[in-house]
Amino acid sequence: MRFEGSGAISGFVSGVTEALLEGLQKLGISFKVSAVRLLLFCSVLVSIFLAMTPPSLLVPVPFVVGQTFPYDIRAYKSVRYLSEIATERRRQAIAQAVPRRYRLDASVALRWRAVLNDLIDSVMAIRLNEVPIREKIKAVKRQIGLDVSEQVLKILMSTSPSTVRFGHEMLLGALELEWQRGVKPIPEERAASLQRVKESIDKLPFSEELKFALKHLADLSLHSNMVFDPIATQRAIEQAKASVEPVWKTITVGELIARRGELVTEEHLEKLKALGHNYSALLGIAILALIFTAVTILFLRLTMPTTFIDNRRLALLTLLWTVGLMLVRFLHRSLGPEISFVVTPTVAMITTVLFTPTFSIYASGVFALVTTLGMVADWQVLPIGSLRPFLSSSALGVAASFLSADARTRMQLVLAGVLLSIGAFFVPLTLGLVTGETLTISWEDFQKLFLWALLTGAIPPALTLAGMSILERPFNITTVFTLTELANPNAPLLRELAEKAPGTFQSSLMVARLAQEAARRIGANDLLAWVGGLYHDIGKLQRPQYFVENQPPGTRNPHDNLAPDISANVLMLHVEQGVEIARKNRLPTPIIDIIREHHGTSVMSYFLDKAKKRTDLLEEDKDESKYRYKGPKPSTKESAIIMLADSVEAAVRALSSSDIKAIEQVIEEVVASKLEDGQLEESPLSFRDLTEIKRAFLDTFKSIYHQRIEYPKKEQESNGTQRFHLGAKNHQPANAQKVEGKTEESS
Numbered sequence: 001m002r003f004e005g006s007g008a009i010s011g012f013v014s015g016v017t018e019a020l021l022e023g024l025q026k027l028g029i030s031f032k033v034s035a036v037r038l039l040l041f042c043s044v045l046v047s048i049f050l051a052m053t054p055p056s057l058l059v060p061v062p063f064v065v066g067q068t069f070p071y072d073i074r075a076y077k078s079v080r081y082l083s084e085i086a087t088e089r090r091r092q093a094i095a096q097a098v099p100r101r102y103r104l105d106a107s108v109a110l111r112w113r114a115v116l117n118d119l120i121d122s123v124m125a126i127r128l129n130e131v132p133i134r135e136k137i138k139a140v141k142r143q144i145g146l147d148v149s150e151q152v153l154k155i156l157m158s159t160s161p162s163t164v165r166f167g168h169e170m171l172l173g174a175l176e177l178e179w180q181r182g183v184k185p186i187p188e189e190r191a192a193s194l195q196r197v198k199e200s201i202d203k204l205p206f207s208e209e210l211k212f213a214l215k216h217l218a219d220l221s222l223h224s225n226m227v228f229d230p231i232a233t234q235r236a237i238e239q240a241k242a243s244v245e246p247v248w249k250t251i252t253v254g255e256l257i258a259r260r261g262e263l264v265t266e267e268h269l270e271k272l273k274a275l276g277h278n279y280s281a282l283l284g285i286a287i288l289a290l291i292f293t294a295v296t297i298l299f300l301r302l303t304m305p306t307t308f309i310d311n312r313r314l315a316l317l318t319l320l321w322t323v324g325l326m327l328v329r330f331l332h333r334s335l336g337p338e339i340s341f342v343v344t345p346t347v348a349m350i351t352t353v354l355f356t357p358t359f360s361i362y363a364s365g366v367f368a369l370v371t372t373l374g375m376v377a378d379w380q381v382l383p384i385g386s387l388r389p390f391l392s393s394s395a396l397g398v399a400a401s402f403l404s405a406d407a408r409t410r411m412q413l414v415l416a417g418v419l420l421s422i423g424a425f426f427v428p429l430t431l432g433l434v435t436g437e438t439l440t441i442s443w444e445d446f447q448k449l450f451l452w453a454l455l456t457g458a459i460p461p462a463l464t465l466a467g468m469s470i471l472e473r474p475f476n477i478t479t480v481f482t483l484t485e486l487a488n489p490n491a492p493l494l495r496e497l498a499e500k501a502p503g504t505f506q507s508s509l510m511v512a513r514l515a516q517e518a519a520r521r522i523g524a525n526d527l528l529a530w531v532g533g534l535y536h537d538i539g540k541l542q543r544p545q546y547f548v549e550n551q552p553p554g555t556r557n558p559h560d561n562l563a564p565d566i567s568a569n570v571l572m573l574h575v576e577q578g579v580e581i582a583r584k585n586r587l588p589t590p591i592i593d594i595i596r597e598h599h600g601t602s603v604m605s606y607f608l609d610k611a612k613k614r615t616d617l618l619e620e621d622k623d624e625s626k627y628r629y630k631g632p633k634p635s636t637k638e639s640a641i642i643m644l645a646d647s648v649e650a651a652v653r654a655l656s657s658s659d660i661k662a663i664e665q666v667i668e669e670v671v672a673s674k675l676e677d678g679q680l681e682e683s684p685l686s687f688r689d690l691t692e693i694k695r696a697f698l699d700t701f702k703s704i705y706h707q708r709i710e711y712p713k714k715e716q717e718s719n720g721t722q723r724f725h726l727g728a729k730n731h732q733p734a735n736a737q738k739v740e741g742k743t744e745e746s747s
Contacts, residue, residue, distance in 0.1 A: 036311050040318045041293065047322040049289040051329045052373045057281055063264045063272075073257040073272070078250070081274035085266055086247035094240045101232035102184055108225035109179040113172060116221055119144050120156075120168045127157045148220065155213040167206055171214050174200040175222060185224040194222050251275065292366055303358050305684075306636075316475040317355060320347050321363055328371045338452040340371050340393040341424045345400035346460040349416070350467045354477045357405035364397025392428050399423055400460060407480065413461040421457025425450060478588035483531045486587070493538055493585055503549030504540045507649060508533060514645035515638070518696040522689040524637040532594035532642050535587065539578025539595065546570050549653075564611035568604050568627045575599060575629060590638070597639040598646055600679040601631040633682045640683035641693060644671060648697050658705040660698075667697050 063069065122143045126136050137153045156164055177200075178193040197218045201211050251257070251271060258268050300308050300317075307313040324347040331339045344367055351360040371393065403416035428449060429438050441449075468479050485491070489498075498505040512533025519529035544550040546558055546567075559567045578595040608627040634640035647670045652663055671694055674680055685693075 034311070036315070040311075040314055041297070043318055043322050044296065045289055045293045047325045048292050048370050049286055050374075051325040052289060052370045053282070053285050054374060055333070057278055057285070063269065065264050065266060065269065067264045069258045069260055069262050069264060069268075075251045075253055075255045075257055075271075075275060077275065078253045079274055080248060080250045081270075083247045083249045083270060085270050086249065087244065090247060091241040091244045094244055095237045098233070098237050098240045101229045101236055102182070102226035103229045103232070104182055105225050105227045108223055109176065112175070112221040112223060115144070115146060116168065116172060116217065119146060119148065119217070120164060123153065123156045123164070124161055127161075133157065146220065149216060152213040152216045155209045159207075159210055163206065163210065167204065167210055167214050170204055171197075171201065171218060175218065178222065179225050182226045183222065183224040184226040185228070190222065190224060194219060197222060292370065296363070296366065299362055300359060303362075304356060307355060312475045313355070313477060316471060316477070317351065317359075320350055321367065324367065325370065329374055332371070332375050336448075337372075337375050338449070340368070341396055341428075341452050341456045342459050344368060344371075344393045344397040345420050345424075345456060346463050348397040348400040349404045349413070349460045349464045352401045352404040353407065353464055353468060353479050353481070354471065354475075357401040360401035361398050364401060365394050368394035368397060392424070395427055396420060396424055396456065404464070409484065410465060410481070413464060417457040417461035420460060421453050424456035425453035478528070478590050480527055482588060483527045486531050486591070487527070487534065493581070493587075494534060497538055497541060501540050501544035501547070501550045503551075504537050504544065504547060507549050507653070508535070508537055510649045511536065511642060511645045514649060514697055514700050515641045517700050518641045518645065518693040519638060521692040521696045522637065522685075524641065528590055529638045529641055532591055532598075532638055533645060535578075535582065535591050536595055536598045536642055536646065537574065537578065538581050539574035539576070541581065542574070542577045543570065547574075564607040564614065565626050568607045571604060571607075572629055590636070593636065594639045594642055597632055597634045598642050599629040600633040600643055601628050602643075602647075602674075602677065602679055603628045633679055635682050637684055637689070640680055640685050643679065644674060644693060645697070647674065652701065660702060660705065663701050663705070664698055667694050
């Protein structure tokens with residue numbers, strides 16, 4: 001039975017996809033569709049479709065004879081089909097009714113006619129011997145070799161020869177008549193033939209004794225002369241079968257094909273084959289898969305724009321979730337629905353660590369829904385049959401996302417695994433109380449659930465740690481664990497920075513603290529901001545003495561003997577050299593971007609003003625472009641925050657006092673100048689973000705320059721005694737010093 005429609009479905013899906021993309025473009029959402037992105041889109045679409053499609057839809061007949069149906073099956077359409085089973089049964093019935101075919105064996109009549117002739121001739125010849133009757137009978141038996149009773153031979157020898165000859169002729173005539181008619185090797189037919197022969201003998205004018213003898217001879221000699229002919233019989237059977245009309249049956253839509261618990265028979269399978277693939281249901285699932293895929297794309301674009309435009313990261317994200325979908329799809333039938341308890345948290349945890357918990361939480365819900373739909377054989381039993389796997393899987397995925405969102409160490413991941421293990425054990429039991437399954441759970445199922453709970457606690461953290469090590473660098477992803485390792489004060493670059501450029505190191509600590517607090521306030525990556533603040537000025541390792549924070553008090557400033565443009569070039573180099581050092585030490589790409597962008601294209605106003613005041617310089621040496629950093633401008637929130645924090649820190653450090661009002665004014669001026677100069681135009685910061693950033697900076701400085709009671713000071717009296725006095729002052733950090741200018745180039 002052949003069905004058409006797969007081409008129509010693919011064409012429909014293609015048309016819907018094109019219409020969806022056109023509609024999104026009209027709404028202002030444009031996609032740069034490349035071969036890679038199209039392949040990723042198709043991979044997600046196909047994975048969701050396969051994972052969501054019940055086995056009964058993928059395979060029209062997923063049962064075998066002898067099984068029991070797990071659910072009621074009703075016809076989704078009306079169909080008239082040729083029933084091979086009913087037709088074959090009718091053919092077999094007709095074939096069994098066909099009589100066996102026989103052919104005539106003429107040798108039987110010839111042989112037994114000769115035997116009877118020899119018997120009568122022997123009796124006639126031996127009866128003339130002058131010996132006792134017993135000897136005659138023995139002689140006849142020896143001569144003919146036929147088991148004839150002595151009584152029959154005695155009757156034949158005592159009857160007149162003419163009568164015997166006549167009786168013999170009558171007997172042969174009756175036998176010949178039956179042989180010509182044909183005697184089949186069937187007891188009933190032989191008995192009927194023998195009865196007819198005996199009736200013929202009874203009609204003869206003989207004595208009862210002679211009739212008895214002739215009947216006995218008839219019983220001995222009347223053998224079947226019809227031989228079974230298998231070829232003719234089979235030919236007749238085939239002709240009979242060919243004459244049978246095919247049996248057609250009709251299935252009406254909504255008809256009950258099988259009941260739950262009923263044994264699977266050949267008739268059931270034939271009906272299911274006649275119904276074939278439920279293309280309307282497959283089309284509906286394809287549309288649902290397309291909707292899920294489109295919504296996922298939109299969600300990803302809104303929540304993870306940087307990942308959305310990065311093909312490598314997008315490929316990794318697709319790989320994680322599609323592989324997870326396929327694992328659950330192909331393993332749940334052999335391992336049970338509990339396989340999703342392990343796969344969902346694993347993929348969710350890896351996604352959280354490598355990307356963001358926001359998308360992980362969303363994807364966990366979609367993942368649980370899609371896999372549950374694929375596990376349930378009949379969507380009509382979804383409210384009860386899928387409650388436990390869906391809610392358990394989604395709950396564990398969301399829990400894994402939350403538990404690993406703030407994980408900074410491997411021990412925290414292990415702790416998350418322990419909590420997942422507890423959840424994987426108690427959540428299904430709790431849901432089973434609602435469905436009644438927990439009350440009837442067997443000891444074997446209880447042990448199985450406990451084992452899956454242990455696996456859920458062990459596998460996700462282990463695979464997450466392994467996945468980070470394997471996937472981080474190839475897909476250019478920076479995890480919190482890498483950032484945490486880089487933030488260690490004993491990290492080689494930080495230790496070198498503290499030794500060779502202690503002033504820059506202290507300044508970087510302050511920038512990192514400001515940036516971290518600001519990032520936390522606006523929802524940016526605070527750990528990335530902290531580490532970026534620590535490393536943003538590592539380029540000053542090459543010439544630390546050219547930066548005022550590294551110049552000990554009383555030393556000569558090297559810039560006093562340099563032309564302004566030369567000084568500007570020296571300062572610019574610390575950005576390029578920082579990028580070079582970062583690459584050499586294999587720092588993550590986000591940190592390298594922060595180093596490259598933390599000055600943007602800002603102007604070094606101090607040296608520009610110095611150049612403008614010089615009358616001995618040419619006009620081209622006073623060109624503003626010579627005193628601007630090469631850029632690029634900050635492109636991320638974290639990079640923009642560090643630019644602002646670096647400038648604010650330098651300006652506040654240059655203040656002669658630590659008055660909070662003065663600091664607040666400096667913060668406002670620095671942020672306003674960056675805005676006016678267009679340094680933030682490529683960053684995703686909003687005006688609300690800038691307001692929160694300024695508040696974060698101010699609050700951080702307040703916590704540092706807070707008012708405190710001054711400890712008693714010792715003053716030496718003229719007579720050598722000491723006296724104490726108390727005074728209030730603003731506390732300043734140990735590295736605070738007055739520097740010339742309030743711009744970042746003085747740092």
